Amino acid sequence: MTIHARYIKPNMQIIHVNDQEVQFMLSPLEKGFGMPFANLLRRVLLRYTPGIGIIGLSIKGIDNIHPYTKIPGVKEDVAEMLSNLRSILIQRYKGDTLSMCIEKKGPSIILAKDIQHDEHTVIINQEQYVCTLDTEAQVFITIYGNIGYGFVPSSYHGYQKNIMFCDTVYTPIKHVSFYTRTYVTYEEVIFNVQTNGTCLPIDAVKNAFIFLNAKTDLPIIK
Known part of the structure; x- marks a missing residue:
């Protein structure tokens, strides 16, 4: 029964x-x-x-990048720059992966609004600080991101000698x-x-x- x-x-x-x-x-x-x-x-x-998170960056002209790599003419090292980039709030309307870039000459203060991206991406906090360039500095930085869940450690993203991966908070x-x-x-x-x-x-x-x-x-x- x-x-x-x-x-x-x-x-x-x-x-x-x-x-x-x-x-x-x-x-x-x-x-x-x-x-x-x-x-x-x-x-x-x-x-x-689900949310969009920054997973790493690469810098033109720098191989074997690591957290304490000093970029010529840039005030911040790679770890500090990644910390600032991770605070950027991003909306993504198409695609699961993200590639953005910064191309800038000094002297300059780089903010999130200086990041170049496609039409399917929106940066919410445009005034988020990224880094400061000295007079002679010139950088081309590629920023990588994707859609994910929760928290993912940097080791999950793999290893490439010219990309510095970081821990990612997606939520x-x-x-x-x-x-x-x-x-x-x-x-x-x-x-x-x-x-x-x-x-x-x-x-x-x-x-x-x-x-x-x-x-x-x-x-x-x-």
Whole structure:
């Protein structure tokens, strides 16, 4: 004999939303289910929301590049420059990989808005500092990126003697928090999700539910 239980199907109510933040409520949920489900959704948002990340750079005229390579006429070494480049916020509308370049003569302060890219790429924080060139400096820097999830160490990207790879943080999620309310027969969970502006927070939430659905939509055991 099989007993078919009647489960509660929650609804999603948007409380507040803009380009970088969404607050929503899931209700009703079975008592005792709100906290574990909220923790699961939070982990999916933080770990499996796709984003664009910088994976490395190459500099014309420099082989066997390493983190402490000094570029003639440039104030920063390679490690400092990569640290600045990793702070650039990028939107990518077509393609999974990214190649951009900086071609500049000194004296000059290079910002993110000086980076050359294709029409499918948008840099959000145009004023992000990259490096400073002295009077005689001239550089041609190629910057590489791709789409990924979470955090990836530099060793994952492989090795090429003329490319300096770096650790990459892909996630566009800046913050996820939640709290639960418990009533006599059900619970509700209120979420707050913030992104860095490279993706809409409501899209990140939709992606998280699609991910969970893909993992749980399994054939029923007969």
